[in-house]
Amino acid sequence: MSVRELKMAETRKKLIEVARRAFGEYGYADTSMDKLTAEAGLTRGALYHHFGDKKGLFAAVVDQIDSEMASSAQQHLKQPDDLWEGLMLEGRTYIQNALNPEFQRIVLRDGPAVLGDPAHWPSQNKCLQSTRECVEQLLVADRIKTVDPEAAAVFLNGAAMNAALWVASSEYPEQVLPEALHAFQLFASGFLKEA
Numbered sequence: 594m595s596v597r598e599l600k601m602a603e604t605r606k607k608l609i610e611v612a613r614r615a616f617g618e619y620g621y622a623d624t625s626m627d628k629l630t631a632e633a634g635l636t637r638g639a640l641y642h643h644f645g646d647k648k649g650l651f652a653a654v655v656d657q658i659d660s661e662m663a664s665s666a667q668q669h670l671k672q673p674d675d676l677w678e679g680l681m682l683e684g685r686t687y688i689q690n691a692l693n694p695e696f697q698r699i700v701l702r703d704g705p706a707v708l709g710d711p712a713h714w715p716s717q718n719k720c721l722q723s724t725r726e727c728v729e730q731l732l733v734a735d736r737i738k739t740v741d742p743e744a745a746a747v748f749l750n751g752a753a754m755n756a757a758l759w760v761a762s763s764e765y766p767e768q769v770l771p772e773a774l775h776a777f778q779l780f781a782s783g784f785l786k787e788a
Contacts, residue, residue, distance in 0.1 A: 617695040659716030684753040691760035
């Protein structure tokens with residue numbers, strides 16, 4: 594990597610880091626680009642060069658948070674002896690993150706308002722791909738009922754995301770969380786073959 598490329602990567606990283614803090618603390622609407630670039634010690638030109646605009650920077654922050662969650666979930670999927678339990682752990686972890694203030698504000702509240710339907714976010718597509726691959730492995734292992742892997746992945750991911758959205762938007766998230774986790778487990782278990 595050239596010196597120029599290293600500097601560009603560092604500038605991008607710094608903008609995302611400062612933006613993540615600002616979006617988490619103030620929300621998308623109340624985050625000032627002038628204040629953000631000043632805090633990063635960079636110009637607005639740097640922001641526009643790397644991300645196009647505020648929305649592009651926000652999309653990069655959402656992608657980073659979602660990618661961290663997916664990476665964490667992948668680690669969990671490799672750990673359990675049981676692939677199904679690993680998949681359920683991934684879904685439960687996503688739902689439980691609805692109590693994380695940064696995730697709640699940036700991904701669950703501002704994300705859909707600013708970026709539109711989460712199903713079209715690149716980070717969600719990566720997560721969907723991972724779930725589809727897991728479903729394919731479960732089919733080969735004869736653990737789940739015959740189902741189209743893409744359809745199963747869409748429904749499982751959609752259930753986890755909507756459960757997280759419900760928890761995040763409820764008046765008492767801590768009280769709603771156990772109900773969301775229970776319903777997710779019941780829904781998902783419908784894919785399992787009878788023991």
